[in-house]
Amino acid sequence: MCNRALKGSRWVGYTFPPSLPYKVQLGREGLRGREIIIEPFKVTSTDGQNEYMLLDCGEGTLHQMITMFGRERTNLILGQTKAIFVSHLHFDHHVGLFSILRAIPETRAQDSGVRQRPLLLAPYFLLNWIRLYSKHVLNISQDFEFIPHSVLLNANHTAREGLLQQVKTRLCLTDLQLCQVLHTKSSAGLVMQHNDGWKLVYSGDTMPCETLVKAV
Ligand SMILES: [Zn+2]
Helix, strand or coil: CCCCCEEEEEEEEECCCCCCEEEEECCCEECCCCEECCCCCCCEEEEEEEEEEEEHHCCHHHHHHHHHHHHHHHHHHCCCEEEEECCCCCCHHHHHHHHHHHHHHHHHHCCCCCCCCCCCCCCCCCCHHHHHHHEEECCCCCCCCEEEEHHHHHCCCHHHHHHHHHHHHHHEEEEEEEEECCCCCCCCCEEEEEEECCCEEECCCCCHHHHHHHHH
């Protein structure tokens, strides 16, 4: 859904489509041998208030956003990011998270409005990486509200309903479901239905998965 604004023959930036929701698929930058590998990364609006959600956060996400949107608009998007969903723990789906979490408070510091920290929906083990990064590089442990997949996936967990409601309220959703999908041990798919009626399904890297189909 690439929508590029042209001035003469010069590319001057990305123009969002007028209708909501929109989804922007960027790419991951990574080196494998001498090749540059581009893999999916996505941004979607969650309602009409220019608010955003990141669906996975691969290597080079921040740089991809700056390349595509420009620094000023990237700061706006990051400042209005309500949630980040990490589907599983392969590096190409979460290594970009650290620079994103570093950048978000900086955008908010430039913004006069008081904004909530983004929700981070992710496998519990991701906290180990965040703790290591916070210890050795920069403390980002207070820059998000963590919601582990394991709680949302466990129908018997006492905190599940409260956390589901928290996410639904924050993202203006009428329905939210996570389900285990067929990839790594802690892989989750996401189905969400917005107050405005649209529905979004995100499956990460799953094989064809009956559980996800039923959740939709
Ligand atoms: Zn994977």
